[in-house]
Amino acid sequence: MAYTGNASGSLFAEGGAGTLKLLMYLTMALVLMVADHRGGYLDAVRAAAGMLTGPLYMIASSPARLVTATRDQLASQQDLLRENRELREQLLRGSARMNRLQAVQIENQRLRDLLGGTRGLQLSVQLAGMVDVDLDPFRHRIVLDAGQQRGVRVGLAVIDGAGVVGQIIATTPMNSTAMLVTDPSHAIPVQVVRSGQRSIAFGTGRLDALELPNIPLSADVQVGDELITSGLGGTFPAGFPVGRIVSLQPDDTRLFVVAQAHPAATLERNGEVLLVWNTGIEDTRDEMGPPAPDAAPTAASPSTGGGP
Incomplete structure:
Protein backbone atom coordinates (compact mmCIF):
# COMPACT_ATOMS: atom_id res chain seq x y z
CA MET A 1 0.00 0.00 0.00
CA ALA A 2 2.84 2.38 0.89
CA TYR A 3 4.40 1.82 -2.56
CA THR A 4 1.21 2.63 -4.34
CA GLY A 5 0.52 5.83 -2.35
CA ASN A 6 3.97 7.25 -2.92
CA ALA A 7 3.69 6.67 -6.63
CA SER A 8 0.30 8.41 -6.91
CA GLY A 9 1.47 11.47 -5.00
CA SER A 10 4.54 11.88 -7.10
CA LEU A 11 2.55 11.56 -10.37
CA PHE A 12 -0.08 14.08 -9.20
CA ALA A 13 2.67 16.55 -8.31
CA GLU A 14 4.17 16.31 -11.80
CA GLY A 15 0.75 16.53 -13.45
CA GLY A 16 -0.12 19.67 -11.56
CA ALA A 17 3.01 21.52 -12.67
CA GLY A 18 2.48 20.49 -16.27
CA THR A 19 -1.12 21.66 -16.25
CA LEU A 20 -0.08 25.00 -14.85
CA LYS A 21 2.48 25.48 -17.60
CA LEU A 22 -0.05 24.54 -20.23
CA LEU A 23 -2.56 27.06 -18.93
CA MET A 24 0.14 29.71 -18.92
CA TYR A 25 1.09 29.03 -22.57
CA LEU A 26 -2.53 29.06 -23.65
CA THR A 27 -3.07 32.37 -21.91
CA MET A 28 -0.01 33.91 -23.62
CA ALA A 29 -1.15 32.59 -27.00
CA LEU A 30 -4.60 34.08 -26.54
CA VAL A 31 -3.11 37.43 -25.51
CA LEU A 32 -0.80 37.47 -28.55
CA MET A 33 -3.65 36.51 -30.89
CA VAL A 34 -5.92 39.24 -29.59
CA ALA A 35 -3.09 41.81 -29.69
CA ASP A 36 -2.17 40.85 -33.26
CA HIS A 37 -5.78 40.85 -34.38
CA ARG A 38 -6.57 44.21 -32.78
CA GLY A 39 -3.35 46.12 -33.36
CA GLY A 40 -1.24 44.15 -35.84
CA TYR A 41 1.73 44.22 -33.50
CA LEU A 42 3.25 40.97 -34.88
CA ASP A 43 3.49 42.02 -38.55
CA ALA A 44 7.04 43.26 -38.10
CA VAL A 45 7.93 40.02 -36.32
CA ARG A 46 6.54 37.94 -39.19
CA ALA A 47 8.38 40.09 -41.75
CA ALA A 48 11.67 39.62 -39.91
CA ALA A 49 11.02 35.89 -39.61
CA GLY A 50 10.26 35.72 -43.36
CA MET A 51 13.53 37.40 -44.19
CA LEU A 52 15.33 34.84 -42.09
CA THR A 53 13.48 31.81 -43.44
CA GLY A 54 13.39 32.93 -47.13
CA PRO A 55 16.96 31.84 -47.94
CA LEU A 56 16.30 28.55 -46.20
CA TYR A 57 13.28 27.89 -48.42
CA MET A 58 15.35 28.77 -51.51
CA ILE A 59 18.13 26.43 -50.47
CA ALA A 60 15.66 23.68 -49.73
CA SER A 61 13.87 24.06 -53.09
CA SER A 62 17.02 24.51 -55.21
CA PRO A 63 17.44 20.78 -56.06
CA ALA A 64 13.88 20.57 -57.38
CA ARG A 65 14.25 23.80 -59.34
CA LEU A 66 17.59 22.62 -60.75
CA VAL A 67 16.03 19.34 -61.91
CA THR A 68 13.10 21.19 -63.49
CA ALA A 69 15.38 23.67 -65.28
CA THR A 70 17.61 20.86 -66.55
CA ARG A 71 14.61 18.93 -67.84
CA ASP A 72 13.24 22.02 -69.58
CA GLN A 73 16.64 22.79 -71.08
CA LEU A 74 17.03 19.25 -72.40
CA ALA A 75 13.52 19.33 -73.81
CA SER A 76 14.16 22.70 -75.48
CA GLN A 77 17.45 21.45 -76.92
CA GLN A 78 15.79 18.34 -78.29
CA ASP A 79 13.04 20.46 -79.82
CA LEU A 80 15.63 22.74 -81.39
CA LEU A 81 17.59 19.78 -82.75
CA ARG A 82 14.44 18.23 -84.19
CA GLU A 83 13.36 21.53 -85.69
CA ASN A 84 16.84 22.10 -87.08
CA ARG A 85 16.82 18.63 -88.65
CA GLU A 86 13.40 19.22 -90.21
CA LEU A 87 14.46 22.61 -91.56
CA ARG A 88 17.65 21.11 -92.97
CA GLU A 89 15.67 18.39 -94.73
CA GLN A 90 13.28 21.00 -96.12
CA LEU A 91 16.24 23.06 -97.31
CA LEU A 92 17.79 20.06 -99.04
CA ARG A 93 14.48 19.19 -100.72
CA GLY A 94 14.03 22.82 -101.75
CA SER A 95 17.58 22.97 -103.12
CA ALA A 96 17.00 19.76 -105.08
CA ARG A 97 13.77 21.15 -106.53
CA MET A 98 15.49 24.45 -107.34
CA ASN A 99 18.38 22.68 -109.08
CA ARG A 100 15.92 20.62 -111.09
CA LEU A 101 13.95 23.73 -112.05
CA GLN A 102 17.16 25.51 -113.03
CA ALA A 103 18.20 22.54 -115.16
CA VAL A 104 14.79 22.54 -116.84
CA GLN A 105 15.00 26.29 -117.35
CA ILE A 106 18.46 26.00 -118.91
CA GLU A 107 17.27 23.16 -121.14
CA ASN A 108 14.22 25.19 -122.18
CA GLN A 109 16.33 28.26 -122.92
CA ARG A 110 18.81 26.18 -124.91
CA LEU A 111 16.03 24.72 -127.04
CA ARG A 112 14.57 28.19 -127.50
CA ASP A 113 17.96 29.42 -128.66
CA LEU A 114 18.25 26.53 -131.08
CA LEU A 115 14.85 27.21 -132.61
CA GLY A 116 15.29 30.97 -132.40
CA GLY A 117 18.12 30.84 -134.92
CA THR A 118 15.68 29.93 -137.70
CA ARG A 119 12.82 32.25 -136.72
CA GLY A 120 11.71 34.45 -139.58
CA LEU A 121 13.55 32.38 -142.22
CA GLN A 122 11.94 29.98 -144.69
CA THR A 279 12.53 25.32 -148.25
CA GLY A 280 10.67 26.61 -151.23
CA ILE A 281 8.53 29.74 -151.15
CA GLU A 282 5.42 27.63 -151.11
CA ASP A 283 6.64 25.51 -148.19
CA THR A 284 6.95 27.70 -145.09
CA ARG A 285 6.47 25.01 -142.49
CA ASP A 286 8.85 25.03 -139.53
CA GLU A 287 8.17 21.76 -137.82
CA MET A 288 10.36 19.37 -135.90
CA GLY A 289 10.73 15.87 -137.22
CA PRO A 290 11.74 14.19 -140.47
CA PRO A 291 11.74 16.52 -143.43
CA ALA A 292 9.10 16.11 -146.08
CA PRO A 293 10.18 14.11 -149.16
CA ASP A 294 9.99 17.18 -151.36
CA ALA A 295 11.83 19.43 -148.86
CA ALA A 296 14.75 17.22 -147.82
CA PRO A 297 15.10 13.97 -149.73
CA THR A 298 16.75 11.04 -148.11
CA ALA A 299 20.29 9.92 -148.83
CA ALA A 300 21.29 10.63 -152.37
CA SER A 301 20.38 7.83 -154.77
CA PRO A 302 21.47 7.29 -158.34
CA SER A 303 19.44 9.14 -160.92
CA THR A 304 17.04 6.98 -162.82
CA GLY A 305 16.38 7.33 -166.45
CA GLY A 306 13.04 8.26 -167.78
CA GLY A 307 11.13 10.00 -170.49
CA PRO A 308 10.98 13.73 -170.95
Whole structure:
Protein backbone atom coordinates (compact mmCIF):
# COMPACT_ATOMS: atom_id res chain seq x y z
CA MET A 1 0.00 0.00 0.00
CA ALA A 2 2.84 2.38 0.89
CA TYR A 3 4.40 1.82 -2.56
CA THR A 4 1.21 2.63 -4.34
CA GLY A 5 0.52 5.83 -2.35
CA ASN A 6 3.97 7.25 -2.92
CA ALA A 7 3.69 6.67 -6.63
CA SER A 8 0.30 8.41 -6.91
CA GLY A 9 1.47 11.47 -5.00
CA SER A 10 4.54 11.88 -7.10
CA LEU A 11 2.55 11.56 -10.37
CA PHE A 12 -0.08 14.08 -9.20
CA ALA A 13 2.67 16.55 -8.31
CA GLU A 14 4.17 16.31 -11.80
CA GLY A 15 0.75 16.53 -13.45
CA GLY A 16 -0.12 19.67 -11.56
CA ALA A 17 3.01 21.52 -12.67
CA GLY A 18 2.48 20.49 -16.27
CA THR A 19 -1.12 21.66 -16.25
CA LEU A 20 -0.08 25.00 -14.85
CA LYS A 21 2.48 25.48 -17.60
CA LEU A 22 -0.05 24.54 -20.23
CA LEU A 23 -2.56 27.06 -18.93
CA MET A 24 0.14 29.71 -18.92
CA TYR A 25 1.09 29.03 -22.57
CA LEU A 26 -2.53 29.06 -23.65
CA THR A 27 -3.07 32.37 -21.91
CA MET A 28 -0.01 33.91 -23.62
CA ALA A 29 -1.15 32.59 -27.00
CA LEU A 30 -4.60 34.08 -26.54
CA VAL A 31 -3.11 37.43 -25.51
CA LEU A 32 -0.80 37.47 -28.55
CA MET A 33 -3.65 36.51 -30.89
CA VAL A 34 -5.92 39.24 -29.59
CA ALA A 35 -3.09 41.81 -29.69
CA ASP A 36 -2.17 40.85 -33.26
CA HIS A 37 -5.78 40.85 -34.38
CA ARG A 38 -6.57 44.21 -32.78
CA GLY A 39 -3.35 46.12 -33.36
CA GLY A 40 -1.24 44.15 -35.84
CA TYR A 41 1.73 44.22 -33.50
CA LEU A 42 3.25 40.97 -34.88
CA ASP A 43 3.49 42.02 -38.55
CA ALA A 44 7.04 43.26 -38.10
CA VAL A 45 7.93 40.02 -36.32
CA ARG A 46 6.54 37.94 -39.19
CA ALA A 47 8.38 40.09 -41.75
CA ALA A 48 11.67 39.62 -39.91
CA ALA A 49 11.02 35.89 -39.61
CA GLY A 50 10.26 35.72 -43.36
CA MET A 51 13.53 37.40 -44.19
CA LEU A 52 15.33 34.84 -42.09
CA THR A 53 13.48 31.81 -43.44
CA GLY A 54 13.39 32.93 -47.13
CA PRO A 55 16.96 31.84 -47.94
CA LEU A 56 16.30 28.55 -46.20
CA TYR A 57 13.28 27.89 -48.42
CA MET A 58 15.35 28.77 -51.51
CA ILE A 59 18.13 26.43 -50.47
CA ALA A 60 15.66 23.68 -49.73
CA SER A 61 13.87 24.06 -53.09
CA SER A 62 17.02 24.51 -55.21
CA PRO A 63 17.44 20.78 -56.06
CA ALA A 64 13.88 20.57 -57.38
CA ARG A 65 14.25 23.80 -59.34
CA LEU A 66 17.59 22.62 -60.75
CA VAL A 67 16.03 19.34 -61.91
CA THR A 68 13.10 21.19 -63.49
CA ALA A 69 15.38 23.67 -65.28
CA THR A 70 17.61 20.86 -66.55
CA ARG A 71 14.61 18.93 -67.84
CA ASP A 72 13.24 22.02 -69.58
CA GLN A 73 16.64 22.79 -71.08
CA LEU A 74 17.03 19.25 -72.40
CA ALA A 75 13.52 19.33 -73.81
CA SER A 76 14.16 22.70 -75.48
CA GLN A 77 17.45 21.45 -76.92
CA GLN A 78 15.79 18.34 -78.29
CA ASP A 79 13.04 20.46 -79.82
CA LEU A 80 15.63 22.74 -81.39
CA LEU A 81 17.59 19.78 -82.75
CA ARG A 82 14.44 18.23 -84.19
CA GLU A 83 13.36 21.53 -85.69
CA ASN A 84 16.84 22.10 -87.08
CA ARG A 85 16.82 18.63 -88.65
CA GLU A 86 13.40 19.22 -90.21
CA LEU A 87 14.46 22.61 -91.56
CA ARG A 88 17.65 21.11 -92.97
CA GLU A 89 15.67 18.39 -94.73
CA GLN A 90 13.28 21.00 -96.12
CA LEU A 91 16.24 23.06 -97.31
CA LEU A 92 17.79 20.06 -99.04
CA ARG A 93 14.48 19.19 -100.72
CA GLY A 94 14.03 22.82 -101.75
CA SER A 95 17.58 22.97 -103.12
CA ALA A 96 17.00 19.76 -105.08
CA ARG A 97 13.77 21.15 -106.53
CA MET A 98 15.49 24.45 -107.34
CA ASN A 99 18.38 22.68 -109.08
CA ARG A 100 15.92 20.62 -111.09
CA LEU A 101 13.95 23.73 -112.05
CA GLN A 102 17.16 25.51 -113.03
CA ALA A 103 18.20 22.54 -115.16
CA VAL A 104 14.79 22.54 -116.84
CA GLN A 105 15.00 26.29 -117.35
CA ILE A 106 18.46 26.00 -118.91
CA GLU A 107 17.27 23.16 -121.14
CA ASN A 108 14.22 25.19 -122.18
CA GLN A 109 16.33 28.26 -122.92
CA ARG A 110 18.81 26.18 -124.91
CA LEU A 111 16.03 24.72 -127.04
CA ARG A 112 14.57 28.19 -127.50
CA ASP A 113 17.96 29.42 -128.66
CA LEU A 114 18.25 26.53 -131.08
CA LEU A 115 14.85 27.21 -132.61
CA GLY A 116 15.29 30.97 -132.40
CA GLY A 117 18.12 30.84 -134.92
CA THR A 118 15.68 29.93 -137.70
CA ARG A 119 12.82 32.25 -136.72
CA GLY A 120 11.71 34.45 -139.58
CA LEU A 121 13.55 32.38 -142.22
CA GLN A 122 11.94 29.98 -144.69
CA LEU A 123 13.83 26.98 -143.38
CA SER A 124 13.04 23.48 -142.22
CA VAL A 125 14.79 22.23 -139.11
CA GLN A 126 15.37 18.97 -137.32
CA LEU A 127 16.82 18.47 -133.84
CA ALA A 128 19.64 15.95 -133.44
CA GLY A 129 21.73 14.88 -130.47
CA MET A 130 25.47 14.31 -130.40
CA VAL A 131 26.60 10.75 -129.70
CA ASP A 132 30.33 11.05 -130.39
CA VAL A 133 32.99 13.74 -130.83
CA ASP A 134 36.30 13.48 -132.69
CA LEU A 135 38.50 16.53 -132.07
CA ASP A 136 42.03 15.45 -132.96
CA PRO A 137 44.30 18.13 -134.49
CA PHE A 138 43.78 16.90 -138.05
CA ARG A 139 40.00 16.59 -138.17
CA HIS A 140 37.00 17.81 -136.22
CA ARG A 141 33.96 15.59 -136.59
CA ILE A 142 30.81 14.83 -134.57
CA VAL A 143 28.40 11.91 -134.86
CA LEU A 144 24.67 12.63 -134.57
CA ASP A 145 21.78 10.34 -133.64
CA ALA A 146 19.81 11.21 -136.79
CA GLY A 147 20.39 9.36 -140.04
CA GLN A 148 18.80 8.41 -143.33
CA GLN A 149 15.68 7.05 -141.62
CA ARG A 150 14.97 10.57 -140.38
CA GLY A 151 15.62 12.17 -143.73
CA VAL A 152 19.18 13.37 -143.12
CA ARG A 153 21.29 13.72 -146.25
CA VAL A 154 24.81 14.79 -147.09
CA GLY A 155 25.25 18.55 -147.32
CA LEU A 156 22.74 19.68 -144.68
CA ALA A 157 23.96 22.58 -142.56
CA VAL A 158 24.37 22.06 -138.80
CA ILE A 159 23.84 24.96 -136.37
CA ASP A 160 23.35 25.57 -132.67
CA GLY A 161 21.80 28.47 -130.80
CA ALA A 162 24.85 30.69 -131.39
CA GLY A 163 25.85 30.00 -134.98
CA VAL A 164 27.07 27.55 -137.62
CA VAL A 165 28.54 24.29 -136.35
CA GLY A 166 29.35 22.50 -139.62
CA GLN A 167 27.76 20.35 -142.30
CA ILE A 168 26.79 16.71 -142.82
CA ILE A 169 29.41 14.75 -144.78
CA ALA A 170 28.24 11.14 -144.32
CA THR A 171 25.05 9.32 -143.34
CA THR A 172 23.96 5.84 -142.26
CA PRO A 173 20.41 4.60 -141.61
CA MET A 174 20.64 5.54 -137.90
CA ASN A 175 23.44 8.13 -137.65
CA SER A 176 25.21 10.87 -139.53
CA THR A 177 28.64 12.50 -139.38
CA ALA A 178 29.17 16.24 -139.48
CA MET A 179 32.38 18.14 -140.19
CA LEU A 180 32.87 21.15 -137.94
CA VAL A 181 33.71 24.58 -139.35
CA THR A 182 37.06 24.39 -137.52
CA ASP A 183 38.14 21.23 -139.38
CA PRO A 184 41.34 21.97 -141.38
CA SER A 185 39.65 20.80 -144.58
CA HIS A 186 36.45 22.82 -144.12
CA ALA A 187 35.61 26.11 -145.84
CA ILE A 188 32.49 28.25 -145.59
CA PRO A 189 31.48 31.35 -147.60
CA VAL A 190 31.02 34.30 -145.24
CA GLN A 191 30.08 37.95 -145.39
CA VAL A 192 30.97 40.86 -143.10
CA VAL A 193 27.77 42.23 -141.59
CA ARG A 194 28.98 45.82 -141.38
CA SER A 195 30.40 46.26 -144.85
CA GLY A 196 29.03 43.35 -146.88
CA GLN A 197 32.54 42.19 -147.81
CA ARG A 198 32.55 38.53 -148.88
CA SER A 199 35.28 36.00 -148.17
CA ILE A 200 35.91 32.35 -147.31
CA ALA A 201 36.51 31.16 -143.74
CA PHE A 202 38.73 28.10 -143.40
CA GLY A 203 39.13 25.79 -140.44
CA THR A 204 42.46 25.82 -138.62
CA GLY A 205 42.29 22.65 -136.55
CA ARG A 206 41.64 24.72 -133.42
CA LEU A 207 38.19 25.02 -131.85
CA ASP A 208 38.69 28.71 -131.16
CA ALA A 209 39.97 29.92 -134.54
CA LEU A 210 38.94 30.35 -138.16
CA GLU A 211 41.12 31.89 -140.83
CA LEU A 212 40.17 34.22 -143.70
CA PRO A 213 43.16 34.48 -146.09
CA ASN A 214 43.58 36.55 -149.24
CA ILE A 215 41.53 39.55 -148.12
CA PRO A 216 42.42 42.54 -150.35
CA LEU A 217 44.18 45.41 -148.60
CA SER A 218 41.43 47.72 -149.82
CA ALA A 219 38.65 45.57 -148.32
CA ASP A 220 36.57 47.16 -145.58
CA VAL A 221 37.27 44.65 -142.80
CA GLN A 222 37.98 45.55 -139.18
CA VAL A 223 38.66 43.77 -135.92
CA GLY A 224 35.35 43.06 -134.21
CA ASP A 225 33.36 42.64 -137.44
CA GLU A 226 30.69 39.95 -137.29
CA LEU A 227 30.71 37.24 -139.94
CA ILE A 228 27.59 35.51 -141.26
CA THR A 229 26.96 32.95 -143.97
CA SER A 230 26.67 34.58 -147.38
CA GLY A 231 24.49 31.85 -148.90
CA LEU A 232 26.85 31.33 -151.84
CA GLY A 233 27.22 27.70 -152.88
CA GLY A 234 23.79 26.73 -151.53
CA THR A 235 25.08 24.54 -148.68
CA PHE A 236 24.61 27.03 -145.86
CA PRO A 237 21.50 29.24 -145.81
CA ALA A 238 22.36 32.93 -145.70
CA GLY A 239 22.32 34.94 -142.50
CA PHE A 240 23.60 32.51 -139.87
CA PRO A 241 26.39 33.76 -137.52
CA VAL A 242 29.79 32.23 -138.25
CA GLY A 243 32.20 34.16 -136.04
CA ARG A 244 33.84 37.45 -135.15
CA ILE A 245 37.14 38.81 -136.47
CA VAL A 246 39.73 39.09 -133.69
CA SER A 247 42.91 40.00 -135.58
CA LEU A 248 44.15 41.26 -138.97
CA GLN A 249 47.69 40.71 -140.26
CA PRO A 250 49.32 41.11 -143.70
CA ASP A 251 50.41 37.91 -145.42
CA ASP A 252 53.95 37.16 -146.56
CA THR A 253 53.47 38.94 -149.89
CA ARG A 254 52.15 42.09 -148.22
CA LEU A 255 49.46 42.16 -150.90
CA PHE A 256 46.65 40.61 -148.89
CA VAL A 257 45.41 40.54 -145.31
CA VAL A 258 44.87 37.39 -143.25
CA ALA A 259 42.06 37.61 -140.69
CA GLN A 260 41.65 35.41 -137.64
CA ALA A 261 38.08 34.88 -136.41
CA HIS A 262 36.57 33.29 -133.33
CA PRO A 263 33.72 30.85 -134.13
CA ALA A 264 30.26 31.92 -133.00
CA ALA A 265 29.04 28.39 -132.20
CA THR A 266 29.82 26.80 -128.83
CA LEU A 267 31.59 23.86 -130.41
CA GLU A 268 33.05 22.48 -127.19
CA ARG A 269 29.79 22.56 -125.18
CA ASN A 270 27.11 21.42 -127.59
CA GLY A 271 24.76 18.57 -126.70
CA GLU A 272 22.10 19.05 -129.34
CA VAL A 273 22.25 20.73 -132.73
CA LEU A 274 19.84 21.61 -135.51
CA LEU A 275 19.93 20.38 -139.08
CA VAL A 276 18.63 23.13 -141.38
CA TRP A 277 17.84 23.37 -145.06
CA ASN A 278 16.16 25.84 -147.32
CA THR A 279 12.53 25.32 -148.25
CA GLY A 280 10.67 26.61 -151.23
CA ILE A 281 8.53 29.74 -151.15
CA GLU A 282 5.42 27.63 -151.11
CA ASP A 283 6.64 25.51 -148.19
CA THR A 284 6.95 27.70 -145.09
CA ARG A 285 6.47 25.01 -142.49
CA ASP A 286 8.85 25.03 -139.53
CA GLU A 287 8.17 21.76 -137.82
CA MET A 288 10.36 19.37 -135.90
CA GLY A 289 10.73 15.87 -137.22
CA PRO A 290 11.74 14.19 -140.47
CA PRO A 291 11.74 16.52 -143.43
CA ALA A 292 9.10 16.11 -146.08
CA PRO A 293 10.18 14.11 -149.16
CA ASP A 294 9.99 17.18 -151.36
CA ALA A 295 11.83 19.43 -148.86
CA ALA A 296 14.75 17.22 -147.82
CA PRO A 297 15.10 13.97 -149.73
CA THR A 298 16.75 11.04 -148.11
CA ALA A 299 20.29 9.92 -148.83
CA ALA A 300 21.29 10.63 -152.37
CA SER A 301 20.38 7.83 -154.77
CA PRO A 302 21.47 7.29 -158.34
CA SER A 303 19.44 9.14 -160.92
CA THR A 304 17.04 6.98 -162.82
CA GLY A 305 16.38 7.33 -166.45
CA GLY A 306 13.04 8.26 -167.78
CA GLY A 307 11.13 10.00 -170.49
CA PRO A 308 10.98 13.73 -170.95
